[in-house]
Amino acid sequence: MEGSPYGIPSRKLGMWLFITADAATFGAILFAYGYLRLANPDWTHPFAFSPTIVNGIVMTVVLLTSSLTMVAAVATAQLGRTSAGVRWLGVTMLLGIVFAALHLREWFAMIGAGWRLFQNPMGGSPLFGATFFGITGLHLLHVVCGVIVIGVITLGFRRGRFDAGHVETTALYWHFVDLVWMFVFPLVYLMNVR
Amino acid sequence: MSQTQAHHHAPPKGFLRTHVFSLDHKVIGKQYLDLALVAVCTGMVLSWLMRLHLAWPETPIPGLEKLSPNGAAGGVITPEYYLSLMTMHGTIMVFFVLTTAPFAGFGNYFLPIQVGAEDMAFPRINMTSFWVTLVAFLVLVAAFFVGDGPPLSGWTAYAPLSAVGKDAGPGQGVGQTLWAVSITLFCVAQLLGALNFITTTLDLRTKGMSLARMPYSTWAWFITSVIGLIAFAVLMPACILLILDRVAGTSFFIPAGLVISDRLQPHAGGSPLLWQHLFWFFGHPEVYIAILPGFGIISHILPVFARKPLLGPRVMIACLVAIAFLSYTVWGHHMFLSGMNPFSATLFSVPTLVITIPATIVTLLWIGTIYGAKLRFTTPALFCLGFVSVFVSGGISGFFLAQPSIDTYLHGTYFVVGHFHFVMGVAAMFGIFAATYFWAPKMFGRMMSETLGKWHFWLTFIGVYCVFMPMHYLGLAGNVRRYSAFTDDYLKPMIPLHRFITIAALFTGAAQLIFLFNLIRSRFRGPKAPDNPWEATSLEWSTTSPPPFDNFGGRPPIVERGPNEYGGARGADYLMQAAAAAPASAR
Numbered sequence: 001m002e003g004s005p006y007g008i009p010s011r012k013l014g015m016w017l018f019i020t021a022d023a024a025t026f027g028a029i030l031f032a033y034g035y036l037r038l039a040n041p042d043w044t045h046p047f048a049f050s051p052t053i054v055n056g057i058v059m060t061v062v063l064l065t066s067s068l069t070m071v072a073a074v075a076t077a078q079l080g081r082t083s084a085g086v087r088w089l090g091v092t093m094l095l096g097i098v099f100a101a102l103h104l105r106e107w108f109a110m111i112g113a114g115w116r117l118f119q120n121p122m123g124g125s126p127l128f129g130a131t132f133f134g135i136t137g138l139h140l141l142h143v144v145c146g147v148i149v150i151g152v153i154t155l156g157f158r159r160g161r162f163d164a165g166h167v168e169t170t171a172l173y174w175h176f177v178d179l180v181w182m183f184v185f186p187l188v189y190l191m192n193v194r
Numbered sequence: 195m196s197q198t199q200a201h202h203h204a205p206p207k208g209f210l211r212t213h214v215f216s217l218d219h220k221v222i223g224k225q226y227l228d229l230a231l232v233a234v235c236t237g238m239v240l241s242w243l244m245r246l247h248l249a250w251p252e253t254p255i256p257g258l259e260k261l262s263p264n265g266a267a268g269g270v271i272t273p274e275y276y277l278s279l280m281t282m283h284g285t286i287m288v289f290f291v292l293t294t295a296p297f298a299g300f301g302n303y304f305l306p307i308q309v310g311a312e313d314m315a316f317p318r319i320n321m322t323s324f325w326v327t328l329v330a331f332l333v334l335v336a337a338f339f340v341g342d343g344p345p346l347s348g349w350t351a352y353a354p355l356s357a358v359g360k361d362a363g364p365g366q367g368v369g370q371t372l373w374a375v376s377i378t379l380f381c382v383a384q385l386l387g388a389l390n391f392i393t394t395t396l397d398l399r400t401k402g403m404s405l406a407r408m409p410y411s412t413w414a415w416f417i418t419s420v421i422g423l424i425a426f427a428v429l430m431p432a433c434i435l436l437i438l439d440r441v442a443g444t445s446f447f448i449p450a451g452l453v454i455s456d457r458l459q460p461h462a463g464g465s466p467l468l469w470q471h472l473f474w475f476f477g478h479p480e481v482y483i484a485i486l487p488g489f490g491i492i493s494h495i496l497p498v499f500a501r502k503p504l505l506g507p508r509v510m511i512a513c514l515v516a517i518a519f520l521s522y523t524v525w526g527h528h529m530f531l532s533g534m535n536p537f538s539a540t541l542f543s544v545p546t547l548v549i550t551i552p553a554t555i556v557t558l559l560w561i562g563t564i565y566g567a568k569l570r571f572t573t574p575a576l577f578c579l580g581f582v583s584v585f586v587s588g589g590i591s592g593f594f595l596a597q598p599s600i601d602t603y604l605h606g607t608y609f610v611v612g613h614f615h616f617v618m619g620v621a622a623m624f625g626i627f628a629a630t631y632f633w634a635p636k637m638f639g640r641m642m643s644e645t646l647g648k649w650h651f652w653l654t655f656i657g658v659y660c661v662f663m664p665m666h667y668l669g670l671a672g673n674v675r676r677y678s679a680f681t682d683d684y685l686k687p688m689i690p691l692h693r694f695i696t697i698a699a700l701f702t703g704a705a706q707l708i709f710l711f712n713l714i715r716s717r718f719r720g721p722k723a724p725d726n727p728w729e730a731t732s733l734e735w736s737t738t739s740p741p742p743f744d745n746f747g748g749r750p751p752i753v754e755r756g757p758n759e760y761g762g763a764r765g766a767d768y769l770m771q772a773a774a775a776a777p778a779s780a781r
Contacts, residue, residue, distance in 0.1 A: 010315040010397045015424060017389045024427035028475075032435065032446065032468055040463045118443035118461075125463040130444040134435070 015169045020174045022142075026180050030187060031139060037191075043072065044124035045192045052106065055068040056189045057100045063143075066095035067178045070171045077157065077164040085167060092174065096147040103140055106131070132188060139184055142177045150174065161183045205743040207652035217317035218743060221302030222636065229328060230295035230626075233286050236335070237576050238703050240283040247271040249689070249696035250369040251679035264364065265343050274364050276678030277346035280779045281365075282337070283375065284349030289380050290331050290479065292622045296487035297422070298327070298387050300629050301415040303637060305391060307734040308412045310400025310751050310772075312744045315393040319386050326383035334376035337369040345370035348676070350477065353447030353469035354459075357439040362454040374437045381430035391419035400733075407771065409732045409757040410504065414490020414510050417518045421486070424522070429476035432469065439464070464677050470532055474525035481618050482521045485585075486514060488625025489556060492578050494757070495632050496560055498730045499575035500567035501767065503758040505559045513552035513559075520549040530598045531605050546596040550589070557586060573647030577628035581621055581656050587659075588616025591666060609669025612662045620658045621699075627709070628652075634716065634759070635723030639739045642720060646712040650705060657702025664691050729768055732757045738774045 037043050047053060073088035101170035114121030115129045153170045206212050206456070216222060245268075246255055254269025265275030302450060306314055314320045337344040342364035347356040351373065360367030395416040408416075435446045443460070446571070447469040450462035497504045526534065526542030560582050571574060591613040595601045604610060627650075635644050673680070673688050679690060726735040737746050751772035759769035 006537070008397070013393050013397060014316060014319075014389055015519050017392055020390070021385050021423050021427035024424045025431050027437075028472060032431075032472065035468050035471070036446065036463065036465060039465050039468075042463075055360075116443075117438065118445065126445055127463045130438070130446060134444075138316045145445075164464040 001150045006154060009165060011165065012169050012172070015172050019172065021178075022176065026138070026183070029135055030183065033135060033187065036125075036127045040125040040127060042124045042193075044120055044122050044128045045120055046194050047127070047189060047193050050194070051109075053189060053193065055102060055106055056185055059099050060185055062095050062099045062183050063178050066092045066099070067175050069095065070174050074164070074168050077167040080164075080183070082158065082160075085164075086154055086158045089150055089157070089167070093147050093150050093154070096143055096150070096174075100140060100143050100147070103136065103143075107136075128192075135184055135188055139177070139180055142180070146170075146174050146177050215321065216774060217313070217321050219306050219314045219317065219320060220597040220628065220637075220741065220745075221301050222320055223299050223301070224322050226294050226299035226302055226327070229324075229331060230291050230299055230548075231333060232593050233290035233294070237283050237286040237291060237404060238706070240286070242700060242703060243271065243695040244279050244283065244709035245699045247276060247678060248680075249347065249693040251681050255706055261338065262343050265382060266505065271678065274346055275343065277676065277735075278344040278365050278369075279346070280676065281346055281348050281373075282334070282344045285334060286331075287619065288349055290327075290334075292484035292618065293384065293480070294327060295626045295631065296491065296622060297415065297483060298323070298384070299416050300411075300488065300491070300626075300633065301391060301418075302387075304365065304633065305412055305415050306394055306398065307737070307741060307745050308409050308732055309395060309398060310403050310733050310746070310753060311394060311398035312746070312750070314390050315398055316390050320390050323383045323386040323390065326386070330376045330379035330383060333372050333379065337365070338371045339374075341365070341368040341371065343369055345373045348474055351436065351469075352473075353439070353464075353466045354449065354452060354454075355434070357436060357447040357464075358452065358454055358459050358461070359440055359467070361457055371440055372761045374433050378430055378433040378437070381426040382434065384426045385430070385560030388419040388422040388426070392423065395419075400750045401553045402505050403733075403771075406508075407753055407756040408737060409490075410493035410507070410510060411487070411490040413741070414486050414488075414493070414514060417514050418483050418486045418490075420516050421521060422483050425476045425479035425483065429603050432472035434474070435472075436469070446583050467529075467532060467534075470529050471525070475522070478525040478626075479518075479521045481614075482517060484618050484622045485625075485753060486621050487516065489514060490580060491625045491629045492560060492581050493556075494732070495574050495628055496563050496578050498728050499570045499572055499578070500564050500631075500760070501570070502563060502567045502761045505562035506555075507756070507758055510556060510559055516552040517549060517556075520545055520552070524549060527596060527601070530601045536598065538613055543596055543598055547593070550593060550596070553589060557582060557589070566665065572631075573642070573644055573651055574628045574728075575631035575762050576648065576651045576655075577624050579643060580651065581624040581628060583655075584624060584658065585621040587663070588613055588618070588621060591699045592617060604669055606674050608665040608673045608675050611675050612669060615662050615665070616658075620662065627651075630709075630713070632728065633734075634713070635727050636734055636739050636741070638714050638720075639723050640718075640720030641727060642716040643712050646708050650708040650712065653705035653708070654702060657698055657705055660698035661695055664695055667691070726770075731759055731768055731770050733771055736770055741742075 069088050069091045073085050073092060076088055077085035117130050117133055118126050120126045120128050149170055153162055153166055157167060206216065208618070213221060243255060244256065252270060255266065256269060257273070258266040258269045262275055265272055265278060271279070281446035302320065303538060306312070341362070345351070345356065346363055347363045347366070347370065355362050355366070356370055358366070396413065438444045439446050439448060445461035445464035447466055448459060448464040449466065452459040452461065493504055493510055523545040524542055526538060527546045532540050591609065595610065595613060630643055631647055637675045668688060668691060671688065673685055680686060680692070725737065725739055733751055736751055753771050754773045755769060755771055757771055761767070
């Protein structure tokens, strides 16, 4: 069969289309968040610089760094340096796990303080908990899925079942998850500072 | 990684892999069509029950009590059960018929063949897409058999009715949750399908098949996929938020201080309008997901029987793209009655009127195509003409409804019911019928009966006009929709007209038995179909009927021209897209 006229492999195009749809999904959720935030005059601003925002900054740095290590993984994989690629993928996974751990620690602290999907311990709109856990939860789900997928790809890449193209396609997804966080952090955290 | 995954998967062995869990796009397409056939019969029976109740509100319907002892005690439908029937009719028809048949069904079967590919880009995802759709359908139908029956909030599931749970009425407990789960699953399935269609169209075209040479049906499926990729990605999270409201105690769509069934609802801060925005941001593009494949099918079939090239092929594609783009800017016209700011209403009214321009151009191109042509009046050609007729009849009332000042009066009446059934329901169904009569010889290798087809067309054509045209009159006379009966109020004089519509609906439904009989009979008794019975040009007619497992028997076609070579353009009556096939002069 002929080579693709657009020079873009089907799997990579499929990933771009998935990212397009996923962006629409996050867009819808963030639109709902903005809508409800404006509709509720008693919106809560619970976050203090320390610990929440400090924690958020650390998480942001960790996730951005993981994108950088992902770039290194793709570059080394494309050069055929399999073991270096595997190492960088491992570092990326590790950073993803650190991000998820920091996130979960923050979640448990908030749940301990009485935050629920339907309950606001500070007396304001109960939608704060719903949107906060909803949006960050959807993002966290993407991070966890990403870590698992990178794990599978890393094993396959080391054994030669997957090639640099698979690594690159996975990287597209990972950078997208990173990009979404760059919207979530200002909109959900920084805009709700006390 | 290589530039293209050529998936030369070998033909499967065994019944299950060949006919049930098949990766072959042709089998999956037929599975989608079978699902749509089951769904459309279910949906039609539901509409009969509603029509019978509207015409003879106190007459029991035999057997109905068995299905719902509470909803139809003694066989007489309660107002709540009427709403349940309406909800299920709308949901089944919009999602599982108008989306699955023209888009997922025929698209799956013919898009890969029309671009000269062996299969979809991702056969496994394709199979998953179908099975998730089937599960979604079963979850929805399960609502008939659980708790208090199916939900009653309409196919639009407006909050807070859909969000507050069983306090809101029968069916709003488990039934409504099943609805939301079903639609979430359906969104996932259609997203997978859209991703597959787009990738296949862009990546798997055979040699010489440039974008400009793609048949119009392929273009329509491709554009529909792009619409679906965004639209379903927005409905899915909306449905998940709805599920959270129902099962996890959140209040996304439920405002404070709501007292339902004498109980203060434990929610605060949500917005019912948010649901309407998210739903209609999907809902209006969904209208085009249902009808654009019909546009493509008609544009593909009309030139074959007009023996003339389609007028303005590039304009046609530009119009389809324009409609796709504009479909995202008009959703607020469904919400003129929601209490939105009149200024916003104007903002949504303008693009709604603008979108009628490409839709009108498309219609004029079809009419221009048949102008002066020596039409071959076959059944698919008749259904194409019928499509144009009902699309114009339904589309013209759209001009009225696009204006907020008129819509305010008409929106809650049968005028809107008549409008969208014509333009979205019947038109899309005529597209499906045209496609079935046109492609059945290719799919099953046997011709359908022309005599029966023509009977089917004329009875259906007259029938749908008898059903839906009077609804416009009812609406102008102020007949509200979604009411289960009009016995003792000012609408009582309308009952004879309702009885006429009911009789016409039963008659039109019965006429579909001719179609079913023809479809089933032709599969066993129909005359063998040649490879190209209609003397058409696109690639599906270059291969055998039915096509082999890899579509072209291991020899991918080489495309030399567009699909529009009819009527002696280059000395022959028609020229096939692929040169390898028999020359046109052999006719």
